[in-house]
Amino acid sequence: MSIPSAQYEDYADALEMIDDEDMRFEYIIDIGKKVKDQDFPEDWRTDDHLMHGCMSRVWIIDEVKDGKHYFRGFSDAIIVKGLVAMMTGSFSGLTGDELQKIGTDHVRRLNLGALTTQRQVGMMAMLETFKKLGSAGGGTVAGLRSANA
Amino acid sequence: MNKVVSIDAAPGSNSLAAFDVERVRRDFPILKQKVYGKSLVFLDSGASAQKPQVVIDAVRECYETYYSNVHRGAHFLSQRCTDAYEAVRADIAGFINAPSENNVVITSSVTESINLVAQTWGRKFLKAGDEVIVSEMEHHANIVPWQLLETEIGITIKVAPIDENGEFLLDSFKQLLSPKTKLVAITEVSNVLGTIVPVKEVIRLAHAAGALVLIDGAQGIVHHGVDVQDLDCDFYGFTGHKLYGPSGVGVLYGKAEVLSAMPPYQGGGDMIEKVSFSGTTFKEPPHRFEAGTPPIAQVIGLGAAIRYVSGLGMDNIAAHEQGLLAYANSRIEDLGGVRIVGQAHDKAAIISFLLDGAHPFDVAAVLDRQGVATRVGHHCAEPLMDRLGVVGTVRASFGLYNTSDDVDRLIAALGKAKDLLL
Numbered sequence: 001m002s003i004p005s006a007q008y009e010d011y012a013d014a015l016e017m018i019d020d021e022d023m024r025f026e027y028i029i030d031i032g033k034k035v036k037d038q039d040f041p042e043d044w045r046t047d048d049h050l051m052h053g054c055m056s057r058v059w060i061i062d063e064v065k066d067g068k069h070y071f072r073g074f075s076d077a078i079i080v081k082g083l084v085a086m087m088t089g090s091f092s093g094l095t096g097d098e099l100q101k102i103g104t105d106h107v108r109r110l111n112l113g114a115l116t117t118q119r120q121v122g123m124m125a126m127l128e129t130f131k132k133l134g135s136a137g138g139g140t141v142a143g144l145r146s147a148n149a
Numbered sequence: 150m151n152k153v154v155s156i157d158a159a160p161g162s163n164s165l166a167a168f169d170v171e172r173v174r175r176d177f178p179i180l181k182q183k184v185y186g187k188s189l190v191f192l193d194s195g196a197s198a199q200k201p202q203v204v205i206d207a208v209r210e211c212y213e214t215y216y217s218n219v220h221r222g223a224h225f226l227s228q229r230c231t232d233a234y235e236a237v238r239a240d241i242a243g244f245i246n247a248p249s250e251n252n253v254v255i256t257s258s259v260t261e262s263i264n265l266v267a268q269t270w271g272r273k274f275l276k277a278g279d280e281v282i283v284s285e286m287e288h289h290a291n292i293v294p295w296q297l298l299e300t301e302i303g304i305t306i307k308v309a310p311i312d313e314n315g316e317f318l319l320d321s322f323k324q325l326l327s328p329k330t331k332l333v334a335i336t337e338v339s340n341v342l343g344t345i346v347p348v349k350e351v352i353r354l355a356h357a358a359g360a361l362v363l364i365d366g367a368q369g370i371v372h373h374g375v376d377v378q379d380l381d382c383d384f385y386g387f388t389g390h391k392l393y394g395p396s397g398v399g400v401l402y403g404k405a406e407v408l409s410a411m412p413p414y415q416g417g418g419d420m421i422e423k424v425s426f427s428g429t430t431f432k433e434p435p436h437r438f439e440a441g442t443p444p445i446a447q448v449i450g451l452g453a454a455i456r457y458v459s460g461l462g463m464d465n466i467a468a469h470e471q472g473l474l475a476y477a478n479s480r481i482e483d484l485g486g487v488r489i490v491g492q493a494h495d496k497a498a499i500i501s502f503l504l505d506g507a508h509p510f511d512v513a514a515v516l517d518r519q520g521v522a523t524r525v526g527h528h529c530a531e532p533l534m535d536r537l538g539v540v541g542t543v544r545a546s547f548g549l550y551n552t553s554d555d556v557d558r559l560i561a562a563l564g565k566a567k568d569l570l571l
């Protein structure tokens with residue numbers, strides 16, 4: 001399926017255009033640096049919103065509006081922050097059903113070679129978290145839900 | 150031990166005549182490769198060291214020409230393989246100056262060596278209320294086996310503290326000793342901070358209090374020579390893969406009288422004298438503790454590694470690494486913005502650090518992309534991380550093949566990390 005997210009296309013196109021792995025790596029760092037502390041207030045960084053199984057801490061929250069999921073995330077490491085921003089930006093604005101249709105290939109377009117296997121696994125885990133939140137919510141409740149819901 | 154040797158020659162060269170690091174590097178095929186198009190700088194020997202060609206060849210030769218099970222077959226190959234295998238036991242004994250090869254138990258790792266002591270000596274000789282002292286700097290491998298006994302038997306674990314610099318506090322340790330202390334289980338060198346623990350003094354004090362001492366030598370034996378008789382330790386464990394040997398093999402040295410008093414560890418083939426359903430009798434140490442087919446080729450490889458480092462000379466290796474440590478410390482200091490975690494007076498060539506304002510995972514990732522391999526995280530020493538109030542560190546650990554050039558590359562990569570991350 002195509003993902004109705006301009007952000008996803010922007011990220012994927014940008015990464016495809018950069019043909020040097022080091023530059024791609026730096027691109028992800030730059031995205032991470034743009035995420036500011038105030039974008040994800042301290043009181044959201046609770047254990048409830050923590051994603052399990054990550055090397056560095058990752059918090060994800062899911063806001064549901066009109067049946068669509070809007071994810072936001074944060075990490076204490078910049079590179080992970082960049083990946084989280086790319087993932088939440090790319091896969092927000094989808095319904096629960098649409099989220100279930102996102103495949104690993106969609107995610108793969110976002111990490112073209114610049115990442116270690118461990119980080120690629122981390123991104124797939126993030127996708128699983130989005131799907132879980134998507135299926136648990138079904139778009140009926142507005143508000144924040146935890147990544148471990 | 151030879152402490153401070155400065156490398157004042159130009160980067161990349163080596164001023165120590167006795168130790169030609171460029172020649173040494175040629176012995177390690179893996180170091181020639183490029184990662185991400187950059188030549189590899191391997192600063193993760195503390196996790197596992199690379200292998201010289203002689204080790205690779207010894208393992209291959211074993212499989213190609215005389216591999217067979219040991220202590221069993223009545224045929225040519227088995228005899229030859231057993232001879233080669235047992236010769237390594239003697240080499241190990243010589244390397245650590247054990248009185249005899251019978252003091253040398255072959256295990257799969259230092260983790261197993263420590264568990265073996267906990268499960269045999271510990272279960273037989275420890276009872277509820279007895280105390281085992283460890284330090285704040287232990288690897289989980291020297292914490293969890295004792296915690297298992299804490300749960301099962303009701304022993305108490307006492308923790309000998311360090312100060313902010315990672316210095317082992319001998320006086321505080323002394324105060325923990327009491328008639329209840331039955332064992333001191335302590336690392337010789339901290340895998341995180343590089344702190345060299347004054348183990349000889351620890352052993353003397355522990356013995357005076359009536360306790361036995363187990364030394365976790367995983368990080369010690371690779372950086373300097375070890376003499377177990379001079380130390381007078383009761384147990385000494387180390388692991389082959391950090392000593393430039395294969396993974397899957399470790400060693401437990403034990404004093405003869407201590408080993409003889411210990412019941413078997415695992416039951417199986419090779420450790421028995423006679424098996425019958427009316428009663429089984431066990432071999433004497435060390436074979437009593439070696440059930441089943443041992444890691445044969447790995448032991449052969451470890452023998453080659455021990456001959457290799459002995460050939461270079463542990464004192465030369467120590468001097469070379471101390472030179473690198475001093476050089477790295479001064480370059481890091483000049484760079485600024487990097488906090489070295491662990492500033493003990495006596496250190497092995499292990500540097501844990503944090504880049505101010507950056508997460509250690511980000512720093513290690515940037516270093517990696519520059520071809521500089523380090524380790525990041527809690528280094529299997531979570532209690533130590535808590536003690537130091539950090540989530541983790543980046544660790545550069547140096548081995549005998551590292552050069553001042555490697556240090557320069559580390560510094561350049563750290564400069565890049567500052568540019569990118571701060």
Ligand SMILES: Cc1ncc(COP(=O)(O)O)c(C=O)c1O
Pocket residue numbers: 195196258259260261288290291336338339340365367368388529
């Ligand atoms: C001090 C120390 N003890 C024990 C170990 C465990 O070694 P192994 O995993 O080979 O048993 C290590 C390895 O990281 C270590 O550094």
